[in-house]
Amino acid sequence: MINFKSVFSHCCLTLFVAFAANAQVQVPRDTSFTLYGTYIKEKKYRPYIRIAEPELKTGVLVKKDLVYSDLNGRKLLVDVYCPQNRKQKYPGVVLIFGGGWRSGDKSQMEAMGRVLAAKGYVAFAPEYRLSLEAIYPAAVYDLKQAVRWMRLHHKEFNLDVSKIASLGTSAGGQLAALLGTTNHDERFEADDSSSGASSAIQAIVDIDGTLAFHHPESVEGKAASWWFGGDYQQKPELWEDAAPLNHVDKNTAPILFVNSSLPRFHAGRDDMVAKLDSLQIYSQVKEFPDTPHPFWFFHPWFDPMMETVVDFLDKQFK
Template identity: 65%
Template sequence: MKKFILYILLGASFGVQAQVNIPRDTSFTLNGTYLKEKKYRPYITIAEVKNEDVIQSSLNLVYDTVGNRDLFLDVFYPKGEASQKYPGVILIHGGGWQSGDKSQMHTIGKALAAKGYVAFAVEYRLSPEAKYPQAVYDLKSSIRWMRANAKQFQLDTRHIASLGTSAGGQLAALLGVTNGNAYFEGNKRGNARFKSAIQAVINIDGTLAFRHPESVEGKAASNWLDGTYEENPKNWESAAPLNHVSKKSVPILFLNSSIPRFHAGRDDMINKLNKYRIYSEIHEFPDTPHPFWFFNPWFLPMMDYTITFLDKTFK
C-alpha cells in the first residue's frame, strides 16, 4: 500500500482549532480498505448505523493539549433522562500505529450508543508524530477527561471499557493490564485527580506480543517502538500486553479474523488470565480479512458479541 506523509491544517470547517505541522500518514482509509478487500470478497458492504434518533453526539472536543498540539475526541451517547447513567467505552482506531483516525470508529460508537453506552472515539498521536509510549499517555489522559466530564455525557465512571481494532486492539489490551501502573500514566497532563483505570477490554484483532513465535511484526512496529527489537528491546517488551498480565487485569473479549498473525500471544494471555481467574472470551470469524470490523456481513454479529460481553460485565 502506498504511503505518504501530509502536513495538514485543521480549520474552522471541522469545528476545531487550527493546527499546523502535524505529520499524517494517510495510507489507511476506510474507502481504500473497502476497495482492496472487495476484490477478494465482492459481497462485502461498508457497515452503517442509522438509528440516529436514539443517540446524540458531540464531535471534536479537546481532551488534552501537548505543547501547542490539541488532542480531540468524539462522543456518542444515548438520548435519555438526564439522571440516567451509562457505562462508557473508549474506542481506539487501528492503522499500524502510524495511520487511521478516530472517524473510523464512528459506526461502532453509534451502535454502542444505541444500546445504552457512552462511546468516545479518541485521537491519539501516531508514530510519524510521537513514539511509544506517548500514545498510551494520550489514551490514559482521555480516560481521565471522560471521568472529569462524566456528568455532561451521563457517564457511569465506575464502568469504562476499552475497545480497539488492530493496532488499537493492542492499545486497548495494554490499557486493561496497566491499571495503576505509574509508568504508563506519563506526567498526568490534565485532570490529574481522576483515575485512568478501565474495567473491561474488547480486543478486535490486536496483537498481544511483539516478540513471540506467532508474531510477524516488522516496519510499522519498529517505527512506533523507536527501533527494531535488536535496537530497542525494552520498548518491544514493554508494549506487549502479554507481559503485564496480573491480578489487576480486567476481563477481556477477543474478536478475531481468520488470520493467525493477529492472534499473536492470545492463547498465552488467556492462560495467564486463567491463573488469576479473570474472565476471557474468544469469537473468531471464519474466512475474514483483517479489517473485518468495517464490513457486513460481520459487523452485526461482532457488535452482538460486544454488547453481550459488556452487558454481562457491567450491567
C-alpha cells in the same frame, strides 16, 4: 522494567510542521489506511462485502471534535456518541482506531460508536499521536489521558465512572489491551496526569490486536519498528514492554478477544488466556472464520461482531 518518562523524553520524534492561526499544531499524516481504500482492496477478494453504516438512532447524541488534551498547542480531539436520555448513568467505552500505529483516524470508529450509544453506552473515539508524530509510549499517554478526561466530564455525558471499557481494532486492539493490563501502573502515566481522575479500565475488547510483539506467533515488523523507533535488536525493552501479555496481573480487566481467521493478528492470545485463567480473570474468544483482517468494517460480519461485543459488555456492566 524501564522508566518510560526517561525513554519518552529522549526518544520523542514529534514533528511540528506548521502553526495555524488558532495555535493548533499541524502534524504529518499517513493516509494509507482508510475505510474506502480498505473496502476497494478487500472487495477484490470478497465481492459480497458492504461497508457497515448503521443509522444514527433517535435518542443518540453526537458531539465531534471536543478537545480532551492540549499539548503545547497540539490539541487532541475526541468524538462522543451518547444516549440523550439523562435519567440514568451509562457505562463508557473508549474506541481506539487501528492503522499500524502510523495511520487511521477516529472517524473509523463511528459505526461502532453509533451502535454502542443506541445500546446504552457512552462511546468516546479519541485521536492519539501516531508514529510519524511521536513514538511509543506517546499513544498510551494520550489514551490514558482520554480516559481521565471521560471521568472528569462524566456529568456532561451521564457516564458511570466505575464502568469504562477499552475497545480497539488492530493496532487499536493492542492499545486497548495494554490500557486494561496496566491499570494503576504509574510508569504508563504522563507527567501531567495529576488530575485526580483514574485511567483504570474495567473491561477490554481486543479486535484483532496483537498481544505480543516478540513472540513465536508474531510477525510484527516495519510498522512496529516505526512506532518503537527501532527494530527488536535496537529497542528490545520497548518491544517487550508494549506487549499486553507481559503485564497481565491481578489488576487486569476481563477481556473479550474478537478475531479474524488470520493467526498473526492474535499473537500471544492463548498464552494470555492461560495467564488470565490462572488469576481467575474472565476471558472470552470469538473468532470469525474466513475473514480478512479489517473485517470489523464490513457486512456480513459487523452485526454479529457488535452483538458479541454488546453481550460481553452487558455481562460486565449491566
